[in-house]
Amino acid sequence: MVQNEAEIFGAVLKAARQEAGLTVEALAERIGVSERYIYRLENNGSTPGYALLYKLIRELAISPDLLFYPEKSTQDSEVDALIRKLATCDERAIRVAKATIQSLIDTAPRQEP
Structure with missing residues (x-):
């Protein structure tokens, strides 16, 4: 079955929200919309306008x-x-992330050539 754009968007949004560990309620609060609106985006084929799409992409790193x-x-x-x-x-x-990554590199087991 071929999905339309709204169905694809809903599936991607839901997967990204779940991967981020956010509830519908938490995501709605973060981007300033109602929980009902998030449900409509995820399940009912609704699509957001540009401003909200921008917020969702950035908030969920989609x-x-x-x-x-x-x-x-x-x-x-x-x-x-x-x-x-x-x-x-x-x-x-960013500084914390860089230090963490460097620490992981520094403490990684050495592989023999």
Whole structure:
């Protein structure tokens, strides 16, 4: 069955919200809409206007390719998702992330050549 754009959007939105560990209520509060509106987006084929689409993409770190090119065979990589999440961080969070990554690199088991 071929999905229309609204069904694709709803499925991507719901998956991204769940992956972020957010309830419908929490997401609605973060972007300033009603819970009912989020349910309509996820389940009833509603689509948001540009301003709300922008907020959702940024809040949930959704790859626009998932929405605009769903036929692409490659899935969003973990690294791409991490980069989008980092883009939403403030300077302090970036410093913490960099230090954490460096610590992981420094303490990783060494592989023999």
